[in-house]
Amino acid sequence: MRGWPLIRAWTILVYTFMFLPVAVVILLAFNANQFGAFPMTGFSLRWFVALWENDAIVRAFQTSLTLGLMTAIISTTLGVLASLALVRYDFPGKNSISTLLIAPILVPEVVLAVALLLFLQMLNIPKSFFLLLMGHVIFTLPFVVLVVQARLVAVKKDYEEAARSLGASPIQAFFQITLPLILPAVMAGGLFAFTISFDDITGTLFWKPGGVETVPTQIFAMLRNSISPEINALGAVMIMLTTGLPLIGIGVARWSASRRNK
Amino acid sequence: MPLPTIFARDEIIMSTAVTLDNIVKRFGTFTAVHPLNLEIEQGSFLTLLGPSGCGKTTTLRMIAGLLDPTEGDILVKGQRVNTVPIHKRNLGIVFQSYALFPHKTIFENVAFGLKYRDVSKAEVEQKVKAAMELVQLPDMGDRYPTQLSGGQQQRIALARAIVIEPDVLLLDEPLSALDANLREDMRVELKNIQEKLGVTTVFVTHDQGEALAMSDNIVVMRDGRIEQVGSPWDVYNRPASEFVAQFLGASNLMDVSVEGAGADKVAIELPHFGKLEVDTTQVPKGNASQKGKLVLRAEKLQLSDAKAKLPAGHVSAKGTVEAVDYLGQSVRYFVHVGDQKLQAINTVGQALFNQGEAAQVHFDPQNCTLLGD
Numbered sequence: 098m099r100g101w102p103l104i105r106a107w108t109i110l111v112y113t114f115m116f117l118p119v120a121v122v123i124l125l126a127f128n129a130n131q132f133g134a135f136p137m138t139g140f141s142l143r144w145f146v147a148l149w150e151n152d153a154i155v156r157a158f159q160t161s162l163t164l165g166l167m168t169a170i171i172s173t174t175l176g177v178l179a180s181l182a183l184v185r186y187d188f189p190g191k192n193s194i195s196t197l198l199i200a201p202i203l204v205p206e207v208v209l210a211v212a213l214l215l216f217l218q219m220l221n222i223p224k225s226f227f228l229l230l231m232g233h234v235i236f237t238l239p240f241v242v243l244v245v246q247a248r249l250v251a252v253k254k255d256y257e258e259a260a261r262s263l264g265a266s267p268i269q270a271f272f273q274i275t276l277p278l279i280l281p282a283v284m285a286g287g288l289f290a291f292t293i294s295f296d297d298i299t300g301t302l303f304w305k306p307g308g309v310e311t312v313p314t315q316i317f318a319m320l321r322n323s324i325s326p327e328i329n330a331l332g333a334v335m336i337m338l339t340t341g342l343p344l345i346g347i348g349v350a351r352w353s354a355s356r357r358n359k
Numbered sequence: 360m361p362l363p364t365i366f367a368r369d370e371i372i373m374s375t376a377v378t379l380d381n382i383v384k385r386f387g388t389f390t391a392v393h394p395l396n397l398e399i400e401q402g403s404f405l406t407l408l409g410p411s412g413c414g415k416t417t418t419l420r421m422i423a424g425l426l427d428p429t430e431g432d433i434l435v436k437g438q439r440v441n442t443v444p445i446h447k448r449n450l451g452i453v454f455q456s457y458a459l460f461p462h463k464t465i466f467e468n469v470a471f472g473l474k475y476r477d478v479s480k481a482e483v484e485q486k487v488k489a490a491m492e493l494v495q496l497p498d499m500g501d502r503y504p505t506q507l508s509g510g511q512q513q514r515i516a517l518a519r520a521i522v523i524e525p526d527v528l529l530l531d532e533p534l535s536a537l538d539a540n541l542r543e544d545m546r547v548e549l550k551n552i553q554e555k556l557g558v559t560t561v562f563v564t565h566d567q568g569e570a571l572a573m574s575d576n577i578v579v580m581r582d583g584r585i586e587q588v589g590s591p592w593d594v595y596n597r598p599a600s601e602f603v604a605q606f607l608g609a610s611n612l613m614d615v616s617v618e619g620a621g622a623d624k625v626a627i628e629l630p631h632f633g634k635l636e637v638d639t640t641q642v643p644k645g646n647a648s649q650k651g652k653l654v655l656r657a658e659k660l661q662l663s664d665a666k667a668k669l670p671a672g673h674v675s676a677k678g679t680v681e682a683v684d685y686l687g688q689s690v691r692y693f694v695h696v697g698d699q700k701l702q703a704i705n706t707v708g709q710a711l712f713n714q715g716e717a718a719q720v721h722f723d724p725q726n727c728t729l730l731g732d
């Protein structure tokens with residue numbers, strides 16, 4: 098047991114190293130000082146107001162939200178359909194398709210980004226918001242497929258067969274039985290897709306058409322000019338959104354589960 | 360009452376509910392069910408019985424529409440249903456796992472099938488109530504499946520399957536997840552409900568006790584083929600093959616030679632016991648060949664003192680008790696008669712024998728079955 102204090106200290110150090118910068122960003126977002134650095138000179142929301150008044154940032158926010166939501170919807174729909182096919186049906190080439198669907202998270206994002214970009218240039222297709230969206234769908238899809246597949250494997254086929262035998266068509270059986278049973282995983286997959294898309298910078302930098310900025314690319318652009326305290330505020334908002342959403346999701350899942358097993 | 364009406368009614372009562380016409384099921388190169396023919400009478404209780412892997416579930420799932428037969432036709436009430444999707448077949452299925460929908464209440468579970476039928480809301484209430492009363496769980500409507508015991512879930516699964524008034528009720532080992540006592544109660548109750556409703560039922564089990572107790576007809580299967588179809592009495596007392604004889608209860612199989620076959624009697628020579636005669640009704644496959652096997656249930660072979668008087672008609676031989684198993688109400692003896700090893704299950708009320716004792720073994724030839732080689 099003698100090694101424990103050391104391990105504990107080490108653990109604390111690692112976590113501090115990881116989370117201290119995040120805490121500093123959040124803290125400085127409320128700093129009244131106009132240089133966005135220590136020392137704190139007072140509590141203020143002025144940088145959040147400045148954010149709200151900065152058109153470029155508001156536009157980037159809207160772009161990110163739209164992109165994230167659409168990515169989540171498309172990825173989740175495709176992911177659920179793909180998982181159903183992979184888990185419930187047998188067809189030739191099933192294993193290769195399964196690998197292909199998961200591949201985007203195995204390939205480094207830069208490689209994927211460059212490859213897709215070169216491919217589009219080869220075909221002479223101009224960049225567009227739609228292609229950016231498709232790019233996000235490609236690399237969020239594996240997460241949805243992995244999460245939904247794992248859940249679907251645990252839901253016995255018997256339920257669907259029972260529903261079918263009682264008169265439900267395949268589609269009715271899906272919406273009445275299968276979907277409610279895998280819903281927690283579908284929601285989790287959707288949240289994953291949203292937060293990954295919302296956070297993404299590598300792929301987005303390569304794929305975005307001129308004039309379109311998402312929040313991460315906007316921050317990146319702002320950093321090249323100066324370190325404005327607005328960036329701290331923007332960072333704080335991003336952190337709240339990307340950690341808050343999954344937490345809400347978990348809460349909802351717990352609540353619906355407890356309602357059933359009261 | 361005019362005669363023709365009665366005739367018409369009889370025809371309906373005796374009609375066939377399900378016909379399996381040469382159905383085959385292959386999984387890749389493996390044949391799970393070989394050409395299989397079967398007619399299931401309207402309103403009857405038919406059991407598919409056989410060891411694990413013999414194709415019972417596969418056959419049932421083909422009737423249900425959950426599996427497509429590779430070859431052959433399935434007819435329900437005379438209509439070919441091969442291409443009819445499962446949700447249009449109007450069959451009630453009870454799964455071994457019950458498969459109650461965990462996110463729906465018991466009421467919603469039982470009412471599920473009525474949603475897809477032309478039933479008014481008031482009727483749904485009333486039908487669900489009747490079904491839940493039939494399975495003796497009238498007050499569970501608001502609960503969720505996880506709040507019910509295994510036996511209760513089993514009953515609700517049954518209620519859900521019968522509330523839609525199915526043409527055929529299909530059950531795949533529905534009792535196997537219950538403990539022994541509950542299983543015997545449910546066995547009786549299931550049979551009662553089936554008789555009350557008069558619904559044609561196909562029941563799958565590998566438990567011979569269940570099959571014998573519940574069925575009108577038993578189909579004994581082995582390796583994807585039917586070994587015998589018959590009433591419980593038939594398959595038990597007149598096994599059509601060695602496999603059936605061995606699979607149902609404990610049997611003695613003894614080599615015999617056939618001396619002569621008459622119009623209604625067959626004379627045979629059984630080593631140690633001597634000559635005896637059996638009725639031709641005791642020869643399931645018709646003609647007996649020169650050599651054959653005599654099947655005798657262990658309960659039909661009796662032990663008594665060498666000096667005791669034999670019941671009329673019995674044939675006997677001298678044997679030595681090799682081992683004794685006390686089973687509670689009965690005793691199982693392993694007896695050597697010459698080089699033959701025989702099993703006898705006698706009630707405790709009869710004279711008891713110890714290991715190593717000599718005894719006279721005897722049986723009534725009326726109680727055995729002669730199988731050709």
Ligand SMILES: Nc1ncnc2c1ncn2[C@@H]1O[C@H](COP(=O)(O)OP(=O)(O)OP(=O)(O)O)[C@@H](O)[C@H]1O
Nearest residue numbers: 386389391409410411412413414415416417418565
């Ligand atoms: N989907 C499948 N693919 C390949 N083989 C299968 C499939 N389903 C069943 N089989 C094979 O078909 C044979 C019959 O299976 P089936 O499930 O009908 O047996 P069973 O009589 O119901 O046995 P048990 O009493 O164990 O349930 C078995 O040898 C099984 O391995």
Ligand SMILES: [Mg+2]
Nearest residue numbers: 415416417531
């Ligand atoms: Mg089975």
